[in-house]
Structures are given as structure tokens and as C-alpha cells.
Amino acid sequence: MKAAGFGEWLRGGLLVLAAGGSAWASEAARTPAAAYLGPSAVAVSGDGRVLYACLADARALAIVDLPDVKAIRTVRLPAEPTGLTLRRDGQRIYVTCAAAASSVLEIDAAAGEILANFPAGHTATAPALAPDGQRLYVCNRFDHDVSVIDLEQRQEVARVAAVREPIAAAVSPDGRELWVANLLPASPANRFGVLAAAAAVTVVDTRTLQAAQVRLITGSTSVRGIAFTPDGKYVVLAHILARYHMPTIRVDSSWMNGNALTVIDVGRREVLNTVLLDGFVEGAANPWDIACTADGRWICVSHAGTNELSVIDAPALLATLRRLPLVAFSNAAFFNGNSDGYSASTGEDVVNAPGFLAGIRRRVKLSGVGPRGLAVRGSQVYATEYFTDSIAAVTLNAETEASLRSLPLGPRPQWDEVRRGEVLFHDGRLCLECWQSCASCHPDGRADALNWDLLNDGEGNPKNTLSLLWSHRTAPAMASGVRPTAEAAVRSGIKHILMTERPESEAAAIDAWLQSLQPVPSPALVEGRLSPAAERGRQLFHSDRCGCAKCHPAPLYTDRKTHDVGSRGELDERSAFDTPMLVEVWRTAPYLHDGRYTTIEQLLAEGKHGGADKLSEEELAALVQFVLSL
Ligand code: HEC
Ligand code: HEC
Structure with missing residues (x-):
């Protein structure tokens, strides 16, 4: 496929259109798959003049000229793009296209031409390049491993085991280590205390390909973002901190799900600490991606549940955390002098308490919905706004409030009932004070691998979170069958877990989205068939x-x-x-x-x-x- 004009697009190649132009709309109308664009991951060229975005729903790569979105070219892809990375010289772009047998495409960044297709594992995502550009690492989410692709030999040369659903990756600035975020804990869920359920980070020595695990603090789950600080000394992660040991009697003060940032000391391979991104009186639901500016000044986190960007003063955060003891247990803030024997935390050293970041973090409200992938270039931060088919462009500024623009990639989408349900399911603003969304415990409509003591069947008998795939076809709901239908469970979830009242039409839309979920083919199948x-x-x-x-x-x-x-x-x-x-x-x-x-x-x-x-x-x-x- 070559970069070309509008006519070429209509023949199945590329599109050039003015932002918000009608060309896209007419194309979208003809192909239902392109009804939404769904920008997910994003990258920006070294000179800051071109932005690349995966369009998950449109199954395309968008190439956008900055700073104004005068022209958007798109490259059609064979499957849903899940991640992308740009070679340092800006000439090649690598895009993971997810399937049971995924493909990783090498694309000429200027021409938009697909140059090579490397096969990878099940649901490839998060491609990461070695600094010298010779190797490409790709997470195979449902194979629980990482493909090592040698770009000189032009083939995959090794697979390295991760823990569970590796979903984000970062290579150290010196290229010696690859750090991989695993989405979910892999432990039994019926244990309590410091060694209970937590997601882990896999560290791969890129020379020997030996892997080690760094366990996050108890309750860490839904880890979606990982980045190095530019000096290579720290790895930062964006994730949920589930206080699943607590009865679900309240939602405020990060009582159920907190939204967290973990800092890991790379040299010692140890968690330095985990802090909550939540405020005192308002949560910052569903952290998604994380990025650092090249000057080491700011750490940015996108909040998919509250349509915000957290902008954190990195030196101030690191200086504070180096002074404080690790709070290895997510409930320490509440168990003051608790019986588990962890040191009681009071005052400013309550690291896992909401409001900890007061004074060193700004919350930038975005105008689009569902911010996910982040890219940073200089003082410019770009966040894909998944549900509004737009990109937020934020200019960071130490003295004044960050300034914000929204770049539309097409006309603002008209959500149908199913899409509206998907939006609501991921929306932390439904929840009283924005602490969590349905997706906080049900990532991708599935399960967080934790036990929760919901109060529907009495107190003190926690249950493992259920996947919501086909719940509407398999009534009754809940492990004990206490809810007659999934519809009833959805409505009680809104009322008793998000602690709010919402119009019936919203519950109905959530039903519609959940009913639209399709199973992912099992990684145990061989070419789609039983072994x-x-x-x-x-x-x-x-x-x-x-x-x-x-x-x-x-x-x-x-x-x-x-x-x-x-x-x-x-x-x-x-x-x-x-x-x-x-x-x-x-x-x-x-x-x-x-x-x-x-x-x-x-x-x-x-x-x-x-x-x-x-x-x-x-x-x-x-x-x-x-x-x-x-
Ligand atoms: C704090 C975590 C948490 C949150 C937030 C949450 N759920 Fe759940 N959900 C669970 C757990 C745990 C179960 C299983 C409970 C059981 O078996 O008794 C469950 C079960 C369900 C079920 C029944 C599934 C089945 O097949 O039986 C539905 C439907 C459901 N949740 C929908 C929702 C919706 C919709 C939301 C948002 C309004 C939501 N949940 C928010 C934890 C959560
Ligand atoms: C008498 C009915 C019955 C029979 C027979 C039975 N199961 Fe089950 N199965 C259940 C019930 C009930 C549960 C849930 C128990 C619980 O949650 O404590 C379950 C749970 C499971 C689970 C766990 C699913 C999950 O998501 O946690 C698997 C897997 C499973 N069964 C497979 C099998 C296989 C394989 C067999 C045959 C060897 C089998 N079952 C025979 C009733 C049955």
C-alpha cells in the first residue's frame, strides 16, 4: 500500500481527508467495522510533526500531520491494531495486529507502505524496540509470553515466559533490560495478608533472555501502563490497587478500588512504593497508560474512567518516596496499627492513602471520552480518546495550568446502544465520587482475578469476580445464584457497588454491550481446532x-x-x-x-x-x- 489520494483509499488503500471531513463519514457508512475509529495506542515522531495512532475499531493506522490535523492518512490493517512503536530515525513503524495468530507489521512511516509481516503469538500487543533498533519485543497477551524478533535476521528468535497476560512493555534506556507489565495476578484469590494476590512485573535480561519477576504490593491488578524514567533508574506503572479484603460497604476514600502508581527501583528490582492517584474527595478511576517526559520533569497518567490526565512532578514524587517506608500492604492506611503486624502508618507517610499527591500533581480534565494510550514529545502530551475518536493534545507548563486542545480524527461518533453501554461500563463518573467503574473489577468485561465480599449473599464470604461473557444467557447470576438474572446483577452493581442511582436506559445499554461480547478463541486450539x-x-x-x-x-x-x-x-x-x-x-x-x-x-x-x-x-x-x- 502506498500513500496516495482519496481515490486510492476507495480502492482499499489509504485515505487523505480534512479533519472532520465527510469522506470518512461516507466510508464509515459503507463498512460497519469502521463505524468507530477507536484510537487506542499512539506515537509521535522525533521532530514532533507526525502522530501515529492505532485505530482499534477501524482496523487501521492513522498518520496525522501535527500540529494541525490538516491531513490524515490511514493504512488499513489485517486485524485490530493493539500497539505501535516508532524506530528512532522515524522511518519505520511497527504495529501489532491482534489475533489468535497475530501479525506484527513493519511499515514505512513516510509512505505508509507495509514492508514486512512477522508472525507472533496470541493477541500480540505493546511492541517495544531496543534502542539500537535491532530487536523488537512483543507481548503475546494470551500466550503469557514475549516474542523476541530479530530485525536483521528478519524473524522471531525466542519466546520468553511472562506471568499472566503481559500487556505493556518498556526497554531500559541502555537496552539491557525489558520490563513487562502483567495485567492480572496469577495467585489463588482466597488468601489474605502481605503475600496475597498481586500482579507482577517480568524483567528480562535482553542479553541472556533470563526472566525474573518483581511482585507488586498486595491488591495490585489491571496493570496497563509501564514506563522508564529517562535516567533509567526507575520504572513507573499505572494500575488499580484493589482493597479486596475489605467488605464492600463503602466506595469513598479508595475503599474498594484505589487507582495507583507504583515506582520500582530498577537497580534493586524492588518496589520503592505505591501511591494513590485518587484525591481526598474524588477518585481518579481506571489509570491506563503512563509516560515520562524526556527531561524527567513530569510523569503523566491517563485516567480512562474519569477522562483526565494526571501530571505529576516527578522529582518531587521520587524525593518524597525515597524518604518513606514501603507500605507493602494496600490496607495499611486503614488498619492503623493493624493486627497483621505491619507498621502503623500515620500522617504524610500514609503512602497508599487518597490525597497523597496533593500539591505535586495536577488533574487535567480532557474534553474527549476514554483516554487510553499516551505519547510524549518535549512538553507535548498526546492521549487517545477512545470513545470520541479524538486525540487530546496537552502542553505541559510548570508555571501555569496545562493547555489543552482536542484533535478530532473524524466526525464525532454517534454511539449506538451497544457502544453507549461500553462507554458507561468503563465510565468512573457513574460511580459516587468517581472511584471506580464496572471495568475496575471486570477488565474488558471479564474478571480481575480477585475475591470480593459483595453483600448480596451475606457478609464475610468473599467470591471470585465472575467474567461477564454470556452472563445474560446463563441465569441465574452470581456464584450463589442469588440474582435471578444478569440484568438484575447489572442494576444491583450500579446501586450497591458504584453506590449510585442511574436511569434505567443506562443499565439497559450496559446489558446490550455485555450481550455483544464474543469469546476469544482459546490459545489451546491448534489452528482453530481441538488438539x-x-x-x-x-x-x-x-x-x-x-x-x-x-x-x-x-x-x-x-x-x-x-x-x-x-x-x-x-x-x-x-x-x-x-x-x-x-x-x-x-x-x-x-x-x-x-x-x-x-x-x-x-x-x-x-x-x-x-x-x-x-x-x-x-x-x-x-x-x-x-x-x-x-
Ligand atoms: C468491586 C468489584 C466489582 C465491581 C466494581 C463490579 N463488579 Fe460485577 N461482580 C463482582 C464480583 C465479585 C462478582 C461475583 C459475585 C458472586 O459470585 O457472588 C460480580 C458479578 C457480576 C455479575 C454476574 C455475573 C454472572 O455471570 O453471574 C454481573 C452481571 C456483574 N457483576 C455486572 C457488573 C456491572 C454492570 C458493574 C458496574 C455497574 C459491576 N459488575 C461492577 C465484582 C464487581
Ligand atoms: C454435579 C454437577 C457437576 C459435575 C458432574 C461437574 N461439575 Fe464442574 N462445576 C460444578 C459446580 C457447581 C461448579 C462450581 C463450584 C464452586 O464454585 O464452588 C463447577 C466448577 C467447575 C469448574 C470451574 C469453573 C470456574 O470458572 O471456576 C470447572 C473447570 C469444571 N467445573 C469442570 C468440570 C469437569 C471437567 C467435570 C467432569 C470431570 C465437572 N466439572 C463435573 C458442577 C459440576
């Missing part, structure tokens, strides 16, 4: 000997009834639980209503679930393969 082992497992699953299908009948793999399968735990008030749907169960560890098992193998063998412990080792492995393929 031979999984095929043997399928027969066992449906056999009388195993009897799994009695309670988990296809196609939803649930009989929608509650059963006592001997899984009652110490904290439970009941013995019978709703039979879970098994589609996408490969993605929703930990398992059972209290998240006690991290693998299907453990559930079936140790948990003796469905009598599967009586199978031979080989049969058990086959059954596990089948369940993981659903």
Missing part, C-alpha cells in the same frame, strides 16, 4: 464415566442449576453453587467460587471435582486440554 489430546478429553468430558456434561452440557457448558460439589469453604454460608459456564474458562483463573485453584489441573486432581481424580494421568491431561480449549 488430538483435547479431542480425547472431549470424549471423556461427555462420557458417563466422567459425567462432566451432566452439569456442564454444551454449548454453554452449564445446566444453570446449583449443585453441592463438595466445594464449600471455611467462610461459606452455603454448600451449593451455580454451575459456571466453561466457555473461555482458560482465561478466568483462579477457579471455583472462592478462587482457590490457579489451574484446571489442580481443580480436577486436588479438588477431585467431578471424580476426575480417578482418571489416569494421561486421561486427566487430556480432559484438562479439552476444558482449556473451550
Whole structure:
């Protein structure tokens, strides 16, 4: 594909149009896939004159001339673009296109021509280049590993294991280390205290390709942003800090979900500290991306739930954190002199308390909706506004308020019911005081891998968060089946978890979006089909000997009834639980209503679930393969 005029676009190539011009609208009208652009990730050229944005919904790369959006060219892509990175000389751009078998495209930045296509793993994202431009690292989200692509040999040369859903990555300024953010904790969810559930960061030595993990503080989840400070001394992360040990009686003061920034000391590979991005009286829901300015002056965080940009005075933050003890436990601020034996925190050293950043952080309100990816060039910060098909351009300024412009990539989209539901689901402003959104516990409409003590079935019996895929087809809802339908659960979620009252039309829109969710093909499938082992497992699953299908009948793999399968735990008030749907169960560890098992193998063998412990080792492995393929 070559850069060309409007006629070329109509033949399936590129588009040149004036900002907000009607050309895009007519194209959008013809292809439903392009109804929304969905700008997600963004990069800016070294001279600051060209901006590149992944258009997730339009399946295209936008090339935008700055500072004015006079012309936008787009390059059509084979699948949803999830991330991009620009070579230092500005001549090549690498874009990850997500699929079960993803492709990483090398694109000529000036001509918009696709030069090469490197195959990668399942749902590739977050490409990161070595400073010398010789290697490209790509996170394979659902393979839980990282592809190392040698750009001279023109092929993938290694895979390095991460922990769970690697989703963001940054290479150290000296190129020696690759730091990878894992989205979710990989631990059992029914543990408490300092060693309970937390996401980890994977550190890869780029010479030996040896990997190590740095565990974040308890309750850290939904880690979406990672960046180095320009001196290479610190890695900063944007994520949620879930206080999942607390009963969900209130939402204020980051009581349920706090929104956090973690600073890691790179040399020591240790968390320096985790601070809350929330204010005293208003949360800053759903931090997404994080970036540092090249002069080390500012750290910026996009807040997808509150349509804001946090601009933090980096030297002031680092100086304060170096003085304070690590608060390794997300509830320390509340357990003053708590029984777990962690040092009581008072006054200004309550690092994990809302309002900690007062005086060293500005909150810049953006005019678009759903800020996600960030790019920084000089004192200019760009944030993609996912739902309004626009880019926020913020000029940072030490003395005065930051100045803000919004660059439209097309006409302001008209949201249909499903899209409106998606917007509301991700909107922290629904919540009393903006502390969290539905997506805070249900990232991408799935689950945060944590247990929460919702009060719908009594207090003191936490349940593992459920994925919302096909919830509307598998009533009743909740592990205990206390909600008759998913519709009822949606409305009680708004009322009792976001602690607000909203019009019925908003709940209906959220239903519509949740109903539109489609399963992602399992990474255990081989070219979309069951492996031979999984095929043997399928027969066992449906056999009388195993009897799994009695309670988990296809196609939803649930009989929608509650059963006592001997899984009652110490904290439970009941013995019978709703039979879970098994589609996408490969993605929703930990398992059972209290998240006690991290693998299907453990559930079936140790948990003796469905009598599967009586199978031979080989049969058990086959059954596990089948369940993981659903
Ligand atoms: C604080 C975390 C949290 C937040 C925020 C949250 N949920 Fe949930 N959600 C859960 C947990 C935990 C469960 C499972 C509870 C159980 O099994 O008893 C759940 C279950 C559900 C279910 C039932 C799923 C099924 O198949 O049975 C629906 C539907 C749901 N949530 C929708 C929502 C919506 C809509 C919002 C926003 C209005 C929301 N949730 C916000 C934690 C949360
Ligand atoms: C008598 C009904 C019944 C039978 C038979 C049965 N299950 Fe289940 N299954 C359940 C129930 C109920 C749960 C939820 C229990 C809980 O949450 O404590 C469950 C949970 C599971 C889970 C965990 C899902 C999750 O998201 O946490 C998997 C996987 C599973 N079953 C697979 C199987 C397999 C494989 C077999 C056959 C060896 C089987 N089941 C047999 C009723 C049954």
C-alpha cells in the first residue's frame, strides 16, 4: 500500500481527508467495522510533526500531520491494531495486529507502505524496540509470553515466559533490560495478608533472555501502563490497587478500588512504593497508560474512567518516596496499627492513602471520552480518546495550568446502544465520587482475578469476580445464584457497588454491550481446532464415566442449576453453587467460587471435582486440554 489520494483509499488503500471531513463519514457508512475509529495506542515522531495512532475499531493506522490535523492518512490493517512503536530515525513503524495468530507489521512511516509481516503469538500487543533498533519485543497477551524478533535476521528468535497476560512493555534506556507489565495476578484469590494476590512485573535480561519477576504490593491488578524514567533508574506503572479484603460497604476514600502508581527501583528490582492517584474527595478511576517526559520533569497518567490526565512532578514524587517506608500492604492506611503486624502508618507517610499527591500533581480534565494510550514529545502530551475518536493534545507548563486542545480524527461518533453501554461500563463518573467503574473489577468485561465480599449473599464470604461473557444467557447470576438474572446483577452493581442511582436506559445499554461480547478463541486450539489430546478429553468430558456434561452440557457448558460439589469453604454460608459456564474458562483463573485453584489441573486432581481424580494421568491431561480449549 502506498500513500496516495482519496481515490486510492476507495480502492482499499489509504485515505487523505480534512479533519472532520465527510469522506470518512461516507466510508464509515459503507463498512460497519469502521463505524468507530477507536484510537487506542499512539506515537509521535522525533521532530514532533507526525502522530501515529492505532485505530482499534477501524482496523487501521492513522498518520496525522501535527500540529494541525490538516491531513490524515490511514493504512488499513489485517486485524485490530493493539500497539505501535516508532524506530528512532522515524522511518519505520511497527504495529501489532491482534489475533489468535497475530501479525506484527513493519511499515514505512513516510509512505505508509507495509514492508514486512512477522508472525507472533496470541493477541500480540505493546511492541517495544531496543534502542539500537535491532530487536523488537512483543507481548503475546494470551500466550503469557514475549516474542523476541530479530530485525536483521528478519524473524522471531525466542519466546520468553511472562506471568499472566503481559500487556505493556518498556526497554531500559541502555537496552539491557525489558520490563513487562502483567495485567492480572496469577495467585489463588482466597488468601489474605502481605503475600496475597498481586500482579507482577517480568524483567528480562535482553542479553541472556533470563526472566525474573518483581511482585507488586498486595491488591495490585489491571496493570496497563509501564514506563522508564529517562535516567533509567526507575520504572513507573499505572494500575488499580484493589482493597479486596475489605467488605464492600463503602466506595469513598479508595475503599474498594484505589487507582495507583507504583515506582520500582530498577537497580534493586524492588518496589520503592505505591501511591494513590485518587484525591481526598474524588477518585481518579481506571489509570491506563503512563509516560515520562524526556527531561524527567513530569510523569503523566491517563485516567480512562474519569477522562483526565494526571501530571505529576516527578522529582518531587521520587524525593518524597525515597524518604518513606514501603507500605507493602494496600490496607495499611486503614488498619492503623493493624493486627497483621505491619507498621502503623500515620500522617504524610500514609503512602497508599487518597490525597497523597496533593500539591505535586495536577488533574487535567480532557474534553474527549476514554483516554487510553499516551505519547510524549518535549512538553507535548498526546492521549487517545477512545470513545470520541479524538486525540487530546496537552502542553505541559510548570508555571501555569496545562493547555489543552482536542484533535478530532473524524466526525464525532454517534454511539449506538451497544457502544453507549461500553462507554458507561468503563465510565468512573457513574460511580459516587468517581472511584471506580464496572471495568475496575471486570477488565474488558471479564474478571480481575480477585475475591470480593459483595453483600448480596451475606457478609464475610468473599467470591471470585465472575467474567461477564454470556452472563445474560446463563441465569441465574452470581456464584450463589442469588440474582435471578444478569440484568438484575447489572442494576444491583450500579446501586450497591458504584453506590449510585442511574436511569434505567443506562443499565439497559450496559446489558446490550455485555450481550455483544464474543469469546476469544482459546490459545489451546491448534489452528482453530481441538488438539488430538483435547479431542480425547472431549470424549471423556461427555462420557458417563466422567459425567462432566451432566452439569456442564454444551454449548454453554452449564445446566444453570446449583449443585453441592463438595466445594464449600471455611467462610461459606452455603454448600451449593451455580454451575459456571466453561466457555473461555482458560482465561478466568483462579477457579471455583472462592478462587482457590490457579489451574484446571489442580481443580480436577486436588479438588477431585467431578471424580476426575480417578482418571489416569494421561486421561486427566487430556480432559484438562479439552476444558482449556473451550
Ligand atoms: C468491586 C468489584 C466489582 C465491581 C466494581 C463490579 N463488579 Fe460485577 N461482580 C463482582 C464480583 C465479585 C462478582 C461475583 C459475585 C458472586 O459470585 O457472588 C460480580 C458479578 C457480576 C455479575 C454476574 C455475573 C454472572 O455471570 O453471574 C454481573 C452481571 C456483574 N457483576 C455486572 C457488573 C456491572 C454492570 C458493574 C458496574 C455497574 C459491576 N459488575 C461492577 C465484582 C464487581
Ligand atoms: C454435579 C454437577 C457437576 C459435575 C458432574 C461437574 N461439575 Fe464442574 N462445576 C460444578 C459446580 C457447581 C461448579 C462450581 C463450584 C464452586 O464454585 O464452588 C463447577 C466448577 C467447575 C469448574 C470451574 C469453573 C470456574 O470458572 O471456576 C470447572 C473447570 C469444571 N467445573 C469442570 C468440570 C469437569 C471437567 C467435570 C467432569 C470431570 C465437572 N466439572 C463435573 C458442577 C459440576
